[in-house]
Amino acid sequence: MNISSKVVHIGVGTDEKTGAISTPIYQTASFQHPALGESTGFDYTRTHNPTRQVLEDGIAALEGGAAGFAFASGMAAITAVLLLYRSGDHIVTIQDCYGGTYRLLERVFSQFGLEASYVDGSVEQVLQAVTPATRAVFIETPTNPLMNIVDIAAIAKVCRDKSIQLIVDNTFLTPCFQRPLELGADIVVHSGTKYLAGHNDLLCGIVVAKDTELAKKIQFIQNSTGSILGPNDSWLLIRGLKTLAIRMQCHNENAQRIAEWLKGHSRVTAVYYPGLPDHQGKDIHDRQASGYGGMVAFTVDDPDLVPSILERVRLIQFAESLGGVESLITFPARQTHADIPADIRNRLGISDRLLRLSVGIEDVDDIISDLEQAIEG
Numbered sequence: 001m002n003i004s005s006k007v008v009h010i011g012v013g014t015d016e017k018t019g020a021i022s023t024p025i026y027q028t029a030s031f032q033h034p035a036l037g038e039s040t041g042f043d044y045t046r047t048h049n050p051t052r053q054v055l056e057d058g059i060a061a062l063e064g065g066a067a068g069f070a071f072a073s074g075m076a077a078i079t080a081v082l083l084l085y086r087s088g089d090h091i092v093t094i095q096d097c098y099g100g101t102y103r104l105l106e107r108v109f110s111q112f113g114l115e116a117s118y119v120d121g122s123v124e125q126v127l128q129a130v131t132p133a134t135r136a137v138f139i140e141t142p143t144n145p146l147m148n149i150v151d152i153a154a155i156a157k158v159c160r161d162k163s164i165q166l167i168v169d170n171t172f173l174t175p176c177f178q179r180p181l182e183l184g185a186d187i188v189v190h191s192g193t194k195y196l197a198g199h200n201d202l203l204c205g206i207v208v209a210k211d212t213e214l215a216k217k218i219q220f221i222q223n224s225t226g227s228i229l230g231p232n233d234s235w236l237l238i239r240g241l242k243t244l245a246i247r248m249q250c251h252n253e254n255a256q257r258i259a260e261w262l263k264g265h266s267r268v269t270a271v272y273y274p275g276l277p278d279h280q281g282k283d284i285h286d287r288q289a290s291g292y293g294g295m296v297a298f299t300v301d302d303p304d305l306v307p308s309i310l311e312r313v314r315l316i317q318f319a320e321s322l323g324g325v326e327s328l329i330t331f332p333a334r335q336t337h338a339d340i341p342a343d344i345r346n347r348l349g350i351s352d353r354l355l356r357l358s359v360g361i362e363d364v365d366d367i368i369s370d371l372e373q374a375i376e377g
């Protein structure tokens with residue numbers, strides 16, 4: 001079945017008793033035991049909940065994994081994955097990873113002896129950074145906010161050769177456009193808050209494990225640490241997922257038009273979008289993904305223009321986050337990536353002239369008109 005049909009049918013036919021088309025919300029903490037030593041399969045909602053189960057099975061099928069797990073936020077999902085490792089272990093990740101992931105590694109997990117190294121995502125640098133203590137490589141592609149491309153299959157091969165795990169944050173493209181497990185990754189994580197949920201109305205995180213052995217470990221961590229997604233939010237995410245394919249298509253088409261328009265603007269000095277013909281890494285991207293997504297970053301010729309653009313936008317909202325139906329604009333150096341030290345930010349290109357646009361599904365001409373009046377004043 002094509003993914004655009006799969007997303008629509010998540011949960012359909014799972015409530016055999018009533019035949020409900022929309023998944024029922026099991027708003028219960030606990031479940032009655034039929035008899036001593038017997039279970040309906042559901043005992044306590046932290047462990048399993050039928051609404052969350054539909055979501056978890058659905059996302060596992062979309063990513064092509066053995067099992068899925070839903071968490072209270074993307075950071076809770078990433079935390080659960082990092083808890084697979086222990087003191088003395090080492091992780092290799094990318095230098096322009098999401099600022100929250102950097103903060104979690106540097107300010108939380110480092111206290112428990114988990115070390116991280118930061119590389120540019122090339123096979124050469126990953127190989128150089130791997131030590132005997134390395135247990136995993138954690139990548140995003142395209143990266144946030146500069147849209148750098150990492151070759152998933154090539155890094156997966158390095159990981160296989162070294163017997164370490166590959167974790168891919170697939171937030172930006174979703175399984176509609178990119179399925180890292182099929183390319184050799186072991187674990188996929190998502191800030192489901194973004195495209196999966198799609199409406200800027202809920203926080204959630206997803207982990208999908210490739211095999212049952214890893215799935216058992218993650219299930220144990222999920223149940224032990226307890227940062228699960230509640231039944232109501234699980235239902236909202238199921239509902240969001242139903243339109244994922246059609247939304248991704250629209251985000252993609254709008255972002256392509258906007259990236260091309262920005263490229264031709266006299267005050268725009270660089271545009272970062274993998275759908276542009278001169279984007280570094282486009283060939284790799286085209287091999288591993290079937291769309292470019294809705295994220296566009298760009299620099300303007302003067303840092304003083306940044307605050308005025310942020311103040312002047314009307315249709316586009318000046319707000320953090322991404323992946324929802326509404327277009328949002330952010331200033332990474334001061335917002336999403338503020339926790340990355342200034343010297344590293346500047347070296348990476350996350351400068352005081354860089355803006356990041358999460359292109360929504362409004363009419364593309366309306367978005368362009370808004371950008372035009374915001375840039376030109």
Ligand SMILES: Cc1ncc(COP(=O)(O)O)c(C=O)c1O
Nearest residue numbers: 073074075098144171191193204
């Ligand atoms: C790529 C990426 N991963 C993870 C996260 C964290 O997700 P959440 O905000 O749902 O905790 C974000 C948030 O912006 C993100 O952009």
